[in-house]
Amino acid sequence: MEELKKILISLPDNLLKEIDHIVTVEKTNRSEFVREAMKLYLREKRKIEMRERLKKGYLEMAEINIRLAEMCMEADSEQQLKYEERLGELE
Numbered sequence: 276m277e278e279l280k281k282i283l284i285s286l287p288d289n290l291l292k293e294i295d296h297i298v299t300v301e302k303t304n305r306s307e308f309v310r311e312a313m314k315l316y317l318r319e320k321r322k323i324e325m326r327e328r329l330k331k332g333y334l335e336m337a338e339i340n341i342r343l344a345e346m347c348m349e350a351d352s353e354q355q356l357k358y359e360e361r362l363g364e365l366e
Contacts, residue, residue: 284309 286294298308 294305294308298305301308
């Protein structure tokens with residue numbers, strides 16, 4: 276197990292009472308509670324950051340896809356016009 280370091284934290288009374296209640300019910304201690312709470316916080320923070328990076332990437336790709344679709348639509352329209360012109364020449 277890795278080495279544990281002691282820290283000092285200050286909590287409002289009502290929060291400490293809630294924590295003490297949970298610690299009693301779960302048969303653990305304050306230190307374990309704080310460690311688990313910190314791990315959970317860090318895990319959730321990483322998830323939120325990952326979602327934000329993914330969202331940013333999806334939005335960037337959406338812009339790229341719109342530009343590509345517009346370019347292809349334009350090229351397709353040009354080809355359609357050329358095709359119709361050739362058909363007109365055959366008549």
